[in-house]
Amino acid sequence: MKRSRHLKLSLLGVAPIVFTACSSEEDLTYDKLDDCIQEGKVTAQVCSTAYNKAMQEHLTRSPRFASADDCAGQYGNCQYVQSNGQSFWLPLMAGFMAGRWSSHYGNTGRPYLDTYGQWAPRPLYRTRDDWDRGTYSTSGGYTYSSRGGGSSWSSGGDGGSGRISTSTLSRGGFGGSSVARGGWGGS
Amino acid sequence: MRRTSSPPRFDWKETARTCGFRFHTVDGDPYWDESARYEFSLAEIERDLEDPTGELHAMCLDLVDKVSRSQELMERLCIPEAFRDLVAGSWRKGDPHLYGRMDFSYDGSGPAKLLELNYDTPTALYEASFFQWIWMEQMRERGDLPKSVDQYNRIQEDLLDVFAHLKAVTGATGSGNDASFVFTAVRGSEEDRGTVQYLQDIANQAGFRTRYENIEDIGIDDQGRFTDSVDEVIRWAFKLYPWEWMFAEEFGRQILTSPTLWLEPPWKAILSNKGILPLLWEAHPGHPNLLPAFFEDDPSSILPPGWVRKPLFSREGANIQMRTPSGQTISVDGPYGDSPLIRQEYHALPCFDGRYALVGSWVVADRPTGIGIREDDTLVTRDTSRFVPHVIL
Numbered sequence: 001m002k003r004s005r006h007l008k009l010s011l012l013g014v015a016p017i018v019f020t021a022c023s024s025e026e027d028l029t030y031d032k033l034d035d036c037i038q039e040g041k042v043t044a045q046v047c048s049t050a051y052n053k054a055m056q057e058h059l060t061r062s063p064r065f066a067s068a069d070d071c072a073g074q075y076g077n078c079q080y081v082q083s084n085g086q087s088f089w090l091p092l093m094a095g096f097m098a099g100r101w102s103s104h105y106g107n108t109g110r111p112y113l114d115t116y117g118q119w120a121p122r123p124l125y126r127t128r129d130d131w132d133r134g135t136y137s138t139s140g141g142y143t144y145s146s147r148g149g150g151s152s153w154s155s156g157g158d159g160g161s162g163r164i165s166t167s168t169l170s171r172g173g174f175g176g177s178s179v180a181r182g183g184w185g186g187s
Numbered sequence: 188m189r190r191t192s193s194p195p196r197f198d199w200k201e202t203a204r205t206c207g208f209r210f211h212t213v214d215g216d217p218y219w220d221e222s223a224r225y226e227f228s229l230a231e232i233e234r235d236l237e238d239p240t241g242e243l244h245a246m247c248l249d250l251v252d253k254v255s256r257s258q259e260l261m262e263r264l265c266i267p268e269a270f271r272d273l274v275a276g277s278w279r280k281g282d283p284h285l286y287g288r289m290d291f292s293y294d295g296s297g298p299a300k301l302l303e304l305n306y307d308t309p310t311a312l313y314e315a316s317f318f319q320w321i322w323m324e325q326m327r328e329r330g331d332l333p334k335s336v337d338q339y340n341r342i343q344e345d346l347l348d349v350f351a352h353l354k355a356v357t358g359a360t361g362s363g364n365d366a367s368f369v370f371t372a373v374r375g376s377e378e379d380r381g382t383v384q385y386l387q388d389i390a391n392q393a394g395f396r397t398r399y400e401n402i403e404d405i406g407i408d409d410q411g412r413f414t415d416s417v418d419e420v421i422r423w424a425f426k427l428y429p430w431e432w433m434f435a436e437e438f439g440r441q442i443l444t445s446p447t448l449w450l451e452p453p454w455k456a457i458l459s460n461k462g463i464l465p466l467l468w469e470a471h472p473g474h475p476n477l478l479p480a481f482f483e484d485d486p487s488s489i490l491p492p493g494w495v496r497k498p499l500f501s502r503e504g505a506n507i508q509m510r511t512p513s514g515q516t517i518s519v520d521g522p523y524g525d526s527p528l529i530r531q532e533y534h535a536l537p538c539f540d541g542r543y544a545l546v547g548s549w550v551v552a553d554r555p556t557g558i559g560i561r562e563d564d565t566l567v568t569r570d571t572s573r574f575v576p577h578v579i580l
Contacts, residue, residue, distance in 0.1 A: 002232060002337050002579060003557075004344040007320055009207065009388045116241040117248070117553030139252070143281035161359040163366045164420040168406035173438030174428070175403035178373040 028098040028113075029124060029136055029144050041101050042113055050121035054096035058123035063139050065089040076128055095124040095136050097144070188231055188295030190539035190575075193224040196325055207385075208318050210378045213571055219314060221322055225544070225560050225577040227295075232339045232558075232579055235299050239476045240289055240548045240555035243301060243467075246474075247287075248553075250466050251278055251457045263482065264462040265499055265527060270434050273443055274453045282452030283356075285349050285386075285425075286312070290568070291476075291546040294537030298475040299546065301467075302534070307451050307459030308427050308502070310378060311547060311574060313385040315559030316342030319576045337579040339558050343389065345551035350393035352552075357423065359395055366422040367398035369415050374401040379427050386425060395423075402428050407438060413447045421447045430456040431500050461497045461529045483528035490516075493533045498526035507567055509533060519567050536566055545572070 030036040036047035065071035068089050071078035075091035100119040102112045115121060124136035124144065136144045196202065199221060203211045211219035254260040255275040266274055287306035293299035320340055326332040359365050370387040372379040387397045398415060405421070406414040413421040424447050426433070433439055434456070442453070457463065464480040471477060483496060490496055496508040505521025511533060536543040542562040549557050563572040 002229070002339040002341070003323070004320060004341050007317060007343050008392070009317065009385070114554060116555065117244050117550070119553070120245060137281075161357050161365050161422065163364060164422075166408040166410075166412065166414055166418055166420055168414045168418050169409055171406040172403055173407065173441070174405050174433060174436050175373055175401070176436050177432035178402075178428070 027100050027119065027144050029095055030098060031095045033096075036096075036098055041111075042098060046113065047098060050098040050115075051096050053121040054123040055093065058090075058093045061139065062090050062093070062123060062125070074127055075125060076131060077126075091125045093123045094126040094130075097122050097124055097138070188225060188227050188293070190223055190225055190542070190544070193221060193326075193576075194331060195221045196322070196329075196331075199322075202321065202325070203318065206318060206321060207381070208313065210381050211318075213378075216571065218571070218573055219318065220562070220573040220575050223540070223575050225539075225575060226580050227339070227577060229337075229579055231295055235293060235295075236291065236546065236548050236558060237339065237555045239291075239299055240550060243289060243476060244287070244550045244553065244555070246467060246471060247304065247306070247458055247463065250463060250470060251454055253470075254457045254466070255279065255454065260466070263466075264457060264460045265431075266456055266460075267434050269440070269443070270453070270456070274456050277452045278454035278457075282448070282454060283349070283353060283450075284452055284455060285346070285450050285551065287458065287550045288312075289548045289550070291548055292534050292536050293546045294544075299548075300478050300534045301464075301476050302478070302531075302545070303461070303497075304458055304463055305547075307455040308429050309547075309549075310382050310427070311559050311561060312342070312382050312549075314574045315547065315549065315557060316340065316346065317385065319559060319574075322576050323578060332578060333580070335580075338577065339579060340556075342549050342551055342557040345554060345556045346386070346389050347393055349552050350390045350395065353423075354394045361394040361396060363396070365396045366419065367415065368395040368423045368425065369398050369400050369421045370425045371400050371402040371405065372427040374403050383425065383427050390425075402426065405438070407441055407445075411441050411444045413438075413441065413445050423448050423450070425450040429459060429500070429502070431459070459500075461499050461501065462527075464497075464531055465529055478532045478534050480529055480531040483530045486528045490530070495531045495533050496528050497531065498528055500526045505569075509566065511535070517566060519569070536568070543568070544575075 028036070028041060033047060033051040036051065037044045065088060068078060071089035071091060077092045078089045079092055081088060081090050097119060098121060099113045099115040102114065122138055124138060127137050130137055203219065254264065255278040258271065261271045286309060287304065288309035289301055290303045290305065291299035292302055320338065323332065323336065323338045327334060327336055368390050370383045372383040384399065387399060390397050400415050404416050408414050408420070413424070415421055426449060430453060433442060462482065465482050468477050468480045490508055490510045492510050492514045493512040494510055498506045501521065505519060507519045509517040536545055542564065543566055545561050545568040547559045547561065548555065558577065560575050560577055561568050561572040562575050563569060
């Protein structure tokens with residue numbers, strides 16, 4: 001089934017159509033191929049396919065640095081590589097993404113492995129910040145917690161989620177372009 | 188893929204009213220049109236739309252990464268110098284994003300061709316994710332569609348997923364002591380207001396306290412923090428308002444220092460820009476889902492037949508100039524005449540029963556998740572184009 005099973009809206013005054021079953025989801029990130037196989041969430045075949053894809057991408061598309069210092073400054077652990085007459089430094093592959101696993105999917109009730117976009121198999125690295133936080137990064141800048149997903153929003157802003165009251169000095173500093181262009185923002 | 192006439196539900200206006208769908212008729216003309224429907228095979232959906240959307244999305248994120256590391260590319264995309272660190276930093280930190288819509292020309296045969304990306308302020312969301320779904324469920328229940336019918340539409344489920352994830356990572360509790368997730372749009376646009384209210388509803392379901400503000404009512408305090416109309420610091424804000432406008436406006440500089448976390452995040456400035464189309468073509472020349480596209484170095488030159496010119500920043504089909512292979516010129520006026528241009532190979536929208544159809548393919552939570560189809564009597568899809576539901580048979 002390609003559609004949502006149940007939808008509801010509350011503010012818009014729509015009663016729940018059907019009650020939604022709950023499902024748990026996690027990002028399958030592993031340090032090593034063995035860890036993936038041992039855990040057994042997905043088959044060994046899925047693990048090794050993902051690992052091989054990640055390794056291949058690591059060798060062809062990982063961040064490259066001209067100097068050891070530049071690489072170490074960002075990633076800590078690096079390796080020296082010579083290839084096609086060029087030499088450079090690469091961060092060590094710290095792990096790999098095997099996909100996102102859902103305990104229930106749609107109305108099938110079956111576990112489901114999602115390997116699109118952010119969950120496509122790929123190499124994972126650890127920047128210096130990642131070592132501190134226990135997270136992984138992709139070369140594209142995504143951050144994943146070692147297990148369970150992560151994001152800058154967890155440490156973003158001034159932290160915390162409580163309300164803060166203040167006094168407003170001025171308003172009206174946004175919205176002018178819309179008036180100038182006839183009043184709409186969406187596309 | 189085919190277009191077929193479809194009996195409108197006798198009570199669809201009443202249903203729209205109870206579902207909060209207020210913009211189904213725009214200036215007296217129908218916007219929601221269920222007198223027809225598009226029918227797809229599962230293979231058409233999966234092979235021709237879902238899979239390419241996933242692949243193109245990954246290609247786009249790769250490009251965001253590349254642009255975020257290059258002053259030269261940021262310059263090409265006209266991202267103002269003062270905001271380049273903000274944009275790049277937002278990508279490097281992994282600021283989460285919600286959604287995007289790819290617009291395809293697709294007629295059921297051959298590869299879908301990407302015409303545009305709408306990754307900052309996409310609309311036609313509610314009607315694709317919710318009202319289209321309700322239409323299909325009711326039609327099934329009443330026997331007007333076979334029980335086995337399906338629809339490519341997990342959009343709302345995936346939206347809820349993103350907000351649930353955000354709630355988990357922000358530590359929001361949903362209690363009265365929490366800050367509000369502030370949802371903003373321009374004052375006075377019923378369509379934008381409806382889209383934002385819909386997302387607010389989903390954030391609410393995910394457990395956030397939420398609040399709506401007109402973007403004009405956002406304020407600033409003495410520490411440079413954005414405030415809402417009840418003088419609370421805005422921690423999290425959703426904006427249905429383009430980044431390039433925010434950068435240029437009076438409060439633009441405050442974005443650099445304020446602690447507010449934004450949906451969409453600043454890195455979306457890279458993908459909401461038509462300059463991404465020539466960059467995609469340059470990185471993946473000949474890709475079956477891409478059309479040749481280039482930056483227009485001489486905007487005053489005469490557009491040769493078979494090409495389309497689009498401003499880097501433009502919305503809802505405005506300021507598009509089109510020259511068909513036979514030499515016919517179609518121009519749409521608009522307020523974006525001040526922007527640099529790109530040139531993209533002309534690719535006619537498919538014509539069904541005299542209507543030109545555009546497939547909007549949604550990405551939510553980094554996954555391809557569903558489609559919405561809009562029709563126009565002309566070759567350019569605009570804000571007045573009609574939304575027509577679809578099914579998988």
